[in-house]
Structures are given as C-alpha cells and as structure tokens.
Amino acid sequence: MDYALAPRASGPASWLETFLVTALVIGFGLWLTPQDPLQVRGEFPWSVLAPLLLGVRYGFVRGLISASLLVAAFFVLRQTGLSGYAQIAPSYIVGVLVSGMLVGEVRDLWERRLLRLQMANEYRQYRLDDFTRAHQILRVSHDRLEQRLAGSDQSLRSSLLGLRERLRAGLGDDSLGLLAEPVLTLLGQYGSLRVAGLYRVEQAGNDAATLTLLASVGTMGPLDRNDLLVRLCLEREELVSVREELLDTGGQATVSSLQACIPLVNTQGQVLAILAVRQMPFFAFQERTLSLLALLAGHIADLLHCDTQVLQLENADAQHFTRQLKRSLVDVEQHGLSGCLYAFELTQPNEELTRLFERSQRGLDLHLSLGNNRGHGLLLVLLPLTSAEGAEGYLSRLGKLVHEHFGMSVELTSLGVKVLPYDLESARQRDGLRNFLYNECGLNDQQVAV
Numbered sequence: 001m002d003y004a005l006a007p008r009a010s011g012p013a014s015w016l017e018t019f020l021v022t023a024l025v026i027g028f029g030l031w032l033t034p035q036d037p038l039q040v041r042g043e044f045p046w047s048v049l050a051p052l053l054l055g056v057r058y059g060f061v062r063g064l065i066s067a068s069l070l071v072a073a074f075f076v077l078r079q080t081g082l083s084g085y086a087q088i089a090p091s092y093i094v095g096v097l098v099s100g101m102l103v104g105e106v107r108d109l110w111e112r113r114l115l116r117l118q119m120a121n122e123y124r125q126y127r128l129d130d131f132t133r134a135h136q137i138l139r140v141s142h143d144r145l146e147q148r149l150a151g152s153d154q155s156l157r158s159s160l161l162g163l164r165e166r167l168r169a170g171l172g173d174d175s176l177g178l179l180a181e182p183v184l185t186l187l188g189q190y191g192s193l194r195v196a197g198l199y200r201v202e203q204a205g206n207d208a209a210t211l212t213l214l215a216s217v218g219t220m221g222p223l224d225r226n227d228l229l230v231r232l233c234l235e236r237e238e239l240v241s242v243r244e245e246l247l248d249t250g251g252q253a254t255v256s257s258l259q260a261c262i263p264l265v266n267t268q269g270q271v272l273a274i275l276a277v278r279q280m281p282f283f284a285f286q287e288r289t290l291s292l293l294a295l296l297a298g299h300i301a302d303l304l305h306c307d308t309q310v311l312q313l314e315n316a317d318a319q320h321f322t323r324q325l326k327r328s329l330v331d332v333e334q335h336g337l338s339g340c341l342y343a344f345e346l347t348q349p350n351e352e353l354t355r356l357f358e359r360s361q362r363g364l365d366l367h368l369s370l371g372n373n374r375g376h377g378l379l380l381v382l383l384p385l386t387s388a389e390g391a392e393g394y395l396s397r398l399g400k401l402v403h404e405h406f407g408m409s410v411e412l413t414s415l416g417v418k419v420l421p422y423d424l425e426s427a428r429q430r431d432g433l434r435n436f437l438y439n440e441c442g443l444n445d446q447q448v449a450v
Helices: 012-034 047-056 060-079 090-151 156-170 180-191 228-236 244-249 287-304 318-337 351-359 387-408 430-440
Strands: 195-203 209-217 261-264 273-281 341-345 366-371 377-384 415-423
Touching: 012 060, 047 060, 060 090, 090 244, 090 377, 156 209, 180 195, 180 209, 180 273, 180 287, 209 430, 228 261, 228 273, 261 287, 273 287, 273 341, 273 366, 287 318, 318 341, 318 366, 318 377, 341 387, 351 366, 351 377, 351 387, 415 430
Parallel strands: none
Antiparallel strands: 195 209, 195 273, 261 273, 341 377, 341 415, 366 377
C-alpha cells in the first residue's frame, strides 16, 4: 500500500510544475487585473495559492521556491513602474514566504511519519508472509504425518490385531520360511529399520546353533554367531542392544557390528529366529521402539509355531484362547504390560445374555465359551493390555448394556451370572492362574492348558 500524500518531490517534473504553476498564477493576474497582478491591493491575495499548492504537493523546498518567485515578480513589477506597487508591502512578502514554508514543512513532517509507518507495515507484512509460509509448511507436514499415522497406526492394539490377520492365513509346514518377508516388513514398519535381517535359528547340538538368512532389508550377509549381541541374545533369549552412549561416541564397532538383536521366542521358550538390526534411525533407537519390536516378535513366534501343550486341546477356539492367554502372561512378566481375565459363570441358561456378551467384545479381546464341572456354562473373557481400571470400565459398560436390554433394575447377579475376576498384572504367577481356572472356575487341563 502507498501511504504517500502526493507524488515524490524528485525529478524534473516537480521543478517544471513549480515554475509552471507560479508562472500561470502571475500570467492570469496580468491578464485579469493588469493594475494589480499579484492581488496585493485586493480583498484576498489569490497569488498565494501557488506556494500553498506546491508546498502541499512537494514540500518545503518547492513551496519556498514558488513563494520566492512571487516575491521576485513583486519587485520586477515594482521596477516597471506599476503605481500600485510603489510602496513596499512587507506583510505581503513575509506572508507569502511563511505560507509556502509552513505548508511545505507540515507536508514533509507528515510524509516522514507516513514513511515510518509504511516501513513498519512492510516489515510486519514481511514477517506475516514469512509466518504464513512457515504455517503452510507446518500444516502440510502435519497433514502428511496425519495421513502416515492414519495409514499405519502404530498403537499396540492395532499392531497386534493387524499381526494376527496378516499371519493367520499364511501358516503351513514351514511358516517361518514362507512368511519371512512379510514378518520382516511388518517389524521394519514399526522399527523404521534401514539395514536388518531375519535369521532362522536351528539347534545343531548342545552348544552350537546355525543361523540362516531368510529375509533382509538392505545388505545383510552371513551373521557371525560369535558376535557379542548375537551370543547374548541366544543365551538370554531376550532383546539385547548396544548403549545409546556408544552410538553417540561412535564406539559401537568395538562391541558389535549390530545395534540390536531381537529373538522370536514362543511361549515354550523356543527361539525360532532372531532379528539382527544393523542400522536404524537414531530417533527410533529408543527403549519404547525396541520393546515394541520384542513384543511383536513374541506374538509372531506364537503364530508361527504352535505350542505342543496347546495342540492337545481338541477345540480350536480353546487352542487359540490358550495361546493368547499364555502370551499375555509372558507380556506381563517380561514387558510389564497389563492384562485381565474375567470368568462369567452362567448358572441359568440365557441365550439373550450370551448374545449380549458377544456384542460387548472389543477388537483385541478374546471370548471362550466352556462348560465347567458344576454343570454351568462358563464364558472366559481375556482383556489383553488392559489394566485393573480398564477392566472395571469394561465391567461397567457391560452393566450398562444389561440395563439397556433387560431393564434398569436388572443386574448380572439377578440373571444368575457369577463374575470371577483375575488380574494377570498383580498375580504374575502361573500357579495362581491354574488355581483360578481349575479350582474357582471348575475347568480342567483339557479345556484350557496353562
């Protein structure tokens, strides 16, 4: 925006206009009133409009020049013998000069103020444009991040659900070999792996183990079994990694050629494979990401290799439920996660209540319907990754469904339902879980094997 009062007082056009306007005023005066061209003796000195106009348009200098030209014309007309100008009129001379200078000075003062305002406005506009560009970049980046997260939700619940769906359909005689590429892709998605490999572990003897490369991201050759991280991973059957301080100082090479080594261990403690990570982004090399990879690796191992104890169960639903129950115990013991188990004993048959329980099932929850030794129907509900507070919330939502379906005065107990809760996180004992299932719930090891 242009905040100027008038055209800039620079260039030949302003000088030409100064002399031309002043000359026109004098010329019109000579044409209209030859006896008093400058209106010195008239009621109002109209010739003073020339310096006033030029002072307003171009400032102090042009107004002073125009006033000086009028004063000079006054003296020239006086020398030519004009009778009206014989006497010197000091007030006219001083008034013309002061009018031109005063108006020009005021104009210059306001121009300087507007110039400062314009400079401040231009600076703010520059800052606003800079902020707008940064905001647009940030918004585009945020939108892309939102799309990326929406397309690959890395929450633990969604990860496990997607893992089950992707691996359940591809099981066979050599499940690990057939699904090596999808397994590595899935783990690489959550760990942002750049260079890593999935190696099958085959026990060749008491102390020796053969490592066979099944799939890789980047360049991964044969793995040295004597590598410190590989050796510790096989001995401890748990995740091992170098310290972050070694990565910061560049001392990783003195310890191992790898950054982390993650075993695929099933609930029986059998190491099926190891994920050797040679390079991953620094922002992803943190405890949370590595723990998530170890957790997913354990679930993958359960899906790839069935527990012999679980296979003895005749019911396929019982096999699946038992496998996930044992994995939840491992998650609680090794990873410090939460988990709850509910047993709903139905002392009275009720088909509507059974369907209501089915509607209350969440995505990661597991239901198993059995009959106990007391002749009652029993519904086992496993709530993985659910704390005691979350389990209470689940029970509260179930009570609301009962109220909506059967009436506000109806409770689970009035429908003949006995609720038996078990907190996996607080117990952390396999014997306690067996006592809960076999004694309190009235089940046997042919129904649920733990």
